[in-house]
Amino acid sequence: MPTTAHSPQSETDRPDASASWAGTASGIFSFPVMCMFLLAAVILGFSVKQIAEPDIWWHLRNAAYLLEHHSFPSVDSYSFGAAGAPWLDHEWLSEIPFFLGFKAMGLRGVLGVYFAVLVLIYAGVYYRSCRAGADCKNATITTLLAIFLGVVSIGPRVLLFGWLCMVGLLLILDSFRRTGKGLWLLPPLFALWINLHGSWVFGMVVLVITITAGLVEGEWGLVVAQRWSRAELSKLVLAWSACMAALFINPFGYKLVRYPFDFLFRQPSNMKHIAEWHSVDFSTGDGKLALIMILAVLAAALFSRRRWRLDEVLLTAFALWMGLSHSRLLFFAGLIVAPILAPRLTLFPPYERELDKPWLNAAIIGAVAGAMIFFSPSTAQLRERVDEDYPTAAQEFMQRQHIKGRIFNQDWWGGYMEWNAPELKPFIDGRADIFVYNGTFDDYVKAVSLQTPFEILDKYRIDYVLLEPKQPLGYLLEHSPAWHPIYADKVAVLFERAPTATAVAEP
């Protein structure tokens, strides 16, 4: 396998070897570093708008439970729809930083955590793009494309830690290709990854693709494959085996290793009904970005004379397949495709270090950092964003009125209710898996899609229904003598079962 370094210009984003102050300053305040700051500003721009993530709340509750009891919640005690059902806290390690951030600084702390993770991820993408031989300006453009593709998952999401591990894996493999070293980092990476997020499976696929692409040798059109040397292959196979073993270093043993496959094969409803698992929709912004990505990949293949390594071809195909089939995996596609596209993109004249102006870069970096601090949202602003999407006022109403009973809720509000008003146990939350297992999720879908809503509300002896306004189910309840609204605002409407009404008018 080739172990050549591709990167002519990539030295540019590394500090100058000179020990002099001026040399160090020109390394720190270089144009490539300034580009990275611009990318960080873009990331912040997206981050501040996406604090209201539905799943973060039950993740916080898990972490609170863990730090309070020094054990994992093994059965559900948050909802009534799956109360007592066994449950695996499969992303436990990712929940802790968010919880600590929240404890330290409230919502600003949560924002700080995922912003930092995103910056690390995209700094990795940018760095890999430069190292692959791209000019820093072209690398900035493709990293920007990757950021836009990733918007679907920007927010306080545990998945981000998984993608951070993915970038780590790719960096290690790059380094191994260049130096023949560094594979010892893989087992600890996978041991960490499995405790952070189920996306380790993607890491394993990437690793296997990279290894197998070096089992053949040849040239086909623009594609070239070079066989690993025997020593390289031994190291890779050993590292892969150690990674497989490292997956079992987790508090749940084989169950956590099995979990992603459980998701794939035992939770079809989850994928069918959750928007981010759906295919890319080309009428949306994400879809148009996906189209740009496809056309850019084809253009790179047609208009650039640069050869493609076989692993690059296979990884691109895998990333395209995944990203187009499930919009949430556009993030992954961006991580993979950007550094492959970057060196094939020649939009700008090459960066020349001699012409660089460190003082100008320093000023821009200072301005960007200052603006990020200045425009960083206050807790009240973040709270306001949350209140625009979640039924805060309705919840307060329920607490004031001492409302007790079984509440049927929009699934994406369940976690929020569990975190902010644990005494109001919701029907369902965003964990999905536990509700898919016991059929609650399917019943939820039957109710909100008006297949058999009254029957479901009766089956679970629901007393209250908390919905977004103008939902089909809300319309039905408004026109049913068995239900009446007792609270409504812009975000939510709360229905109560009419005291003496016998369920529903029979069809």
Added chain:
Amino acid sequence: MPTKSNSPETISPPTSTSWTGLAAYIFSFPVMCMFLLVLAIYGFSVRRIAEADIWWHLRNAAYLFQNHSFASVDSYSFGAAGSPWLDHEWLSEIPFFLGLKAGGLQGMLAVYFVALVLIYIGVYYRSCRAGADCKDATVITFLAILLGGVSIGPRMLLFGWLCMVGLLLVMDGFQRTGKGLWLLPALFALWINLHGSWVFGLVVLVMIIGSGLVEGEWGLVVAQRWSTAELRKLLLALGVSLAALFVNPFGYRLVLFPLKYEILLRRHDVMQRIVEWQGVDFSTAHGKLALMVIFGLLAAALFSQQRWKLDEVLLTAFALWAALSHLRFLFFAGLIMAPILAPRLKLFPPYERELDKPWLNAGIMAAVVGGMIFFYPSAAQLQQQVDQEYPTAALEFMQRQHLNGRIFNQDWWGGYMEWVTPELKPYMDGRTDIFVENGTFDDYINAVLIRSPLEVLDKYKIDYVLLEPAKPPAYVLEHSPAWRPIYTDKVAVLFERTPKTAAAEAPAKVRSN
């Protein structure tokens, strides 16, 4: 611009004029492959007779033959009764109507089957002429057929795509011989009367002309400039083609129709409501085919040494964009991309004419033709297909009961009602444009998406509602005291307004806040 011929010997006529030579040509392996493709087309066609829009198209054609004039206002529905309307696909409606008159549903099937065969023979022929081995061309044409599956059926659009194939053949001919452009104005004059897809033809033509305005090499891509004489001919053909668009019974209104239709659909967000106008969903079979196309293109670019002409690159990008953005254009993508991909696909060893076995090919061709004739569906079988998707029995019930009144219906049943029971005027049909313009479509959406169904039914003073069973609107009516079901079967449920109920019950008000 390159005018070289890529064509292998696969399709070109034999030099020998002897009977054996002619037989060997007719019963050659490439021709046999084409018969296999025809069989695949036939397999799709026989299952797709139940197309929602064909019925009101038939009614238009019947009106034209009866009145010797075009229907200029709506007289089929009550939702848009009296609204001005343009019969923008009038010429395509005639073959279907004549087919139906001559052979019933079997005749209609024959019409679109023949159109499809002509289209895909064109694709196969172009693939072979582009330098592909006939086996590779067969595989890639089969992929194009699968991609086109979304529009197979009695659809006017097929005549538009037939014109597209014609356009591409004319342009291929011009690139090879420098001749044939005189056919373009005639083609566009025909096309605009058949279907609005002539706009795509114009885009394709402009792209082909535009890509010959530059010269150069970039990676695998090569562009060669047109000679002055070629460019003059092309611009003249383009100008005359534009003028030819006005050769239609509606003048500039038909030329402007596609633009007006596009604006209307976008303004009212209609595209998101009609499945075939939505983007490709990669979880479906069509989506997986689209993914195969993307991978095929990537593989063709990376693994084949063959150069790409600039017009091929531009057409591929345009077709890919159109198809991924709107499912219905997967058909178009198949037509464009198949002949581009075919010569880059090297799945099989090259066809060798000397090894061909005409008697075997003839046997297979005869078996294919015989099979198609033997298994050609009867009128009863085709009617059965229709009855599985349309409320035939419910409409008979309404006729038997002499039900009269305003009927709110599933939009895709409207055309069928207009054709089968013209006395029962539906709320709306699949013509979309006329209903979008007067707001009926928006109200339909508000009703079926349960935003304000009871209010919409009250607004239009609806007496009967004809819906698919077990769907949200039916559930709402089942649980409303203002409505009661009076007929139900597997396909449809018919609701009647409860005689003395004062419309829909007003929604309950919030007690406290």
